[in-house]
Amino acid sequence: MHTDTLDLRAEADAVLAELVGAPEGSARLREDQWQAVEALVRERRRALVVQRTGWGKSAVYFVATALLRRRGSGPTVIISPLLALMRNQVESAARAGIQARTINSANPEEWETIHEEVGRGETDVLLISPERLNSVDFRDQVLPRLAATTGLLVVDEAHCISDWGHDFRPDYRRLRSMLSELPAGVPVLATTATANARVTADVAEQLGTGAGEALVLRGPLERESLRLGVVHLPDAAHRMAWLAEHLEDLRGSGIVYTLTVAAAEETTAFLRGRGFRVASYTGRTENADRLQAEADLRENRVKALVATSALGMGYDKPDLGFVVHLGSPSSPIAYYQQVGRAGRGVAHADVLLLPGKEDEAIWRFFADSAFPPEARVRETLTALATAGRPLSVPALEAAVDLRRSRLESMLKVLDVDGAVQRVKGGWTATGAEWVYDAERYAWVARQRAAEQQAMREYASTSRCRMEFLRRQLDDEGAAPCGRCDNCAGPWADPAVSADALTGAAKELDRPGVEVEPRRMWPTGMPALGVQLKGRIPAGEQCSPGRALGRLSDIGWGNRLRPLLTGDAPDGPVPDDVLRAAVSVLAAWASSPGGWASPAPDGPGRPVGVVAVPSRTRPELVGSLARALADIGRLPFLGSLTYTGPDGAGAAGRSNSAQRLRALSGALAVPGELSEALAGAPGPLLLVDDYTESGWTLAVAARLLRQEGGGPVLPLVLATSG
Structure with a gap:
């Protein structure tokens, strides 16, 4: 080993001792750690380290940071996905005299000060959440300066870059742009403990773009402890x-x-x-x-x-x-x-x-993260191209039938692919040609299914479990x-x-969760021909309601999921579910603000029961509403009706704008129910089987109140989450 290499190794070990709080000379990088540090500091290479959790990946980039800073390099930028990791790493860096700061969603009031500190060279390490890379201000104003001055770029949890991986995050795709803008000779370190061979190859290829082949250091993933x-x-x-x-x-x-x-x-x-x-x-x-x-x-x-x-x-x-x-x-x-x-x-x-x-x-229930079908993507691109102005995500919801989280994820992918651009005020289409990679998206979907099957096999295997995971x-x-x-x-x-x-x-058998009402109409409804916008008037709002449980519960969720799945047979409300509903109503009545409580702002006792119509479970909903009316000695006033063949269920798991459009004009108060409302003014108990978006309850409550009904108190069997 050459003298300069020996000197660098000794210096690296001294930094490690400071990092772990050990006496000088008592800490030493392992050979695989040293190989990574040497590649970054002496060779200025790009490297991917795939090593088990606890191997010491953070030691590599903190030691490399100290050595590079002493040699005049700019600050290290670490892209890190979670706040817990950032907080741990800031504390670790301080032990070695490394000044680390973080920019994330939890500290916006500090961003300007941190930017100034970085500009003055006072910060050694800047930790950034991947979501910052997709912020317009950060991307346009901060990122170019960082790319020009960065001494080392670290991509933590690098498997998130690859959509072949188990935890793909579109925000990470923005790293491709940052990698391409780094000056020649700036080392890059990507680290992960969870990358199979295909993900490793994909990440290594992205790291090496325009900078030669990346060094891949992959170790055994055994965890002896x-x-x-x-x-x-x-x-x-x-x-x-x-x-x-x-x-x-x-x-x-x-x-x-x-x-x-x-x-x-x-x-x-x-x-x-x-x-x-x-x-x-x-x-x-x-x-x-x-x-x-x-x-x-x-x-x-x-x-x-x-x-x-x-x-x-x-x-x-x-x-x-x-x-x-x-x-x-x-x-x-x-x-x-x-x-x-x-x-x-x-x-x-x-x-x-x-x-x-x-x-x-x-x-x-949570498997809705797959890339949308091509028709939905093209609808999005067309809406952006023809708008004549940037569109926000809420405005896009009026044009594209996708849930907000899925729409946002798709836009981030299209942004990295160059088809759309995030600007002040929302999103615009770039006009660049874009190809829907159906084969790749289908493969990723099959990969998710294969992972689920592997997890079933892990739980039942008679083989070594650690070997199975490895x-x-x-x-x-x-x-x-x-x-x-x-x-x-x-x-x-x-x-x-x-x-x-x-x-x-x-x-687990204790039922009852609160159902929050909708208070604002979705953005962009007039563009869909529905003249609703802004705050829902207080006199038309639904009141807070109750559900037996969430479908994501392990208690009542387990009981309700088989009852409410799409292929479940319709039938009378089961006795145990009815008893639970009565229990929820009793607890609700005596709760603060409940109709039996002495609080002056309580809605008062219901004067009748109304059902929401159901195309899939009419007997379940109808029998529940009638049984509650009988037990509570209340009149069953009837059910709202559908006005056309499509009904309220046509929108499925749509976003708010699309859901409300499907509901608009689809529900009505029939004549006999209208007459009953006129004869029984006062609070109404509104019964349904399930609520996900809350819009069916909001529309039903508005109709009932417009017909003269009092406060509408919804009771449903289940909420989505």
Whole structure:
């Protein structure tokens, strides 16, 4: 090894010691880490590092940053997907004297100051969320300066670049533009722990665009500290009871993953009721509460965070002792990534999967992220080309029948492909030719289906579980681990006590969630021929309502999904569902603002029951409405009707504008119901089976109130989420 190489290696090891807080001379980069650092600092190359979670990828880019800064390079820019990761990395950098700042959705008030600090050369590392790359101001004003001055570009969780991967994020595609604009000789490091061979090749190709072939450093994905297992239990109540019975037996503190926000909240409430110190961590958790939850887990002040995939990437707690999944993720690669949070700095950590019968129904419910069909894409391009002005996403919803999240994702892909451009005021078409890659999109859809099948096989396999996961990631060195329940025998006791099971069943059987009403009409309705805009007048609004549960619940969701699926047979309301509806009404009546409460702003007791018409489940809705009327000693006033053959169901899972257009003029108050309303002025109980967008309830309430009805109180069996 040459003298200059030896000197650089010694300098790198000294920086590592500062980074980990070790005495000088006591820390040393491993050979594979050093190979990456040398490629970045001495050779100024582009490199892709595919290594297991806990390997030390952040050490590579922080050490490289310190060395490059000492040699006069500009700041390191790190594209990082999650706030938890950013916060961890800012703290890590400070230990080595590296000044790190972050630009993300949680700190907009600091952006201007940070931009100035970067301009003055005071910042060594700038962490940016990928969503910033798609911001017009950032892209046009900040990004060019960054590209010109960056000393090292780091792309963390680089599998997100590739739409062949399990967690493709369109915002990451903007990196192609940044890569092409970097001056010659600026090193680039991409890192991930979850890339199979195809994703690795795709990311490496994108990294090497215009800069020669990228160096790929791929290591074995074995995690010697993890002991994997699967516990099969009959239902959600047994899984919750098992958790309450055995959580304390698991080492240290850890993470309990659920598939939905509702399940996380249910599980947190149940465990707290059983005396456990746990916190919920989901996409709905406020930023301040996330910070507190992360700190509480890091300092072992809680036994577990009950989390959704919002905690999937980036949270760093080396001594995390366990990861338990209540329900199977839809991808074994995503599962490998999540369980990789555990056992990074301890010799032993336990990983358990508790699959549920409802898992696949939940996968289907959230499976609307595939790239839209060509007709919808062409509609979007035509709408933008003919508008004569930029269109916002809400305005586009009036022209394109896609849900907002899917529309936004599609626009980001089209933006990177050069077909559209995000500008002040919205989106415009560029006029560039664009080809719909049907073969690629179909392959990606098949890949998602294959991942789901692999996850089923993981839960049932008799082979080594770690070997199974490693083979899913094309790890050529995969071999039996000798530790999992299939290699060494079952190690998790499936038994639950009658007391724990009773408590879990009681928690899951408690029905009732609030249904928030719509208060504003969607943007762009006049362009669709529907003269509704702005705020819905108070005298035409629907009141807050109630549902038995969410379809994403693991309690009532499990009971309601089979009743409300598209192919479920129609029939009278089941007795247990009716009892639950009565229970919800009783609790609602006595709640603050309920019709039986003494609060002066309460709507008052309903004077009658009205049903929403259903084309798919008329007997279910009708029998529920009539039964509630009988039990409550209220008159059943009748049902609204459809005015044409298409009906309200024609829009399916559309966006708000399209849904409201389908409903406009489709519902009516028949003469006999109008007469009944005239004879019974006052609050009305409006009964339906399901609400997703809230627009059916909003339109129905407006019609009833225009006919002289009082406040409309909706009761539905289920909400979407």
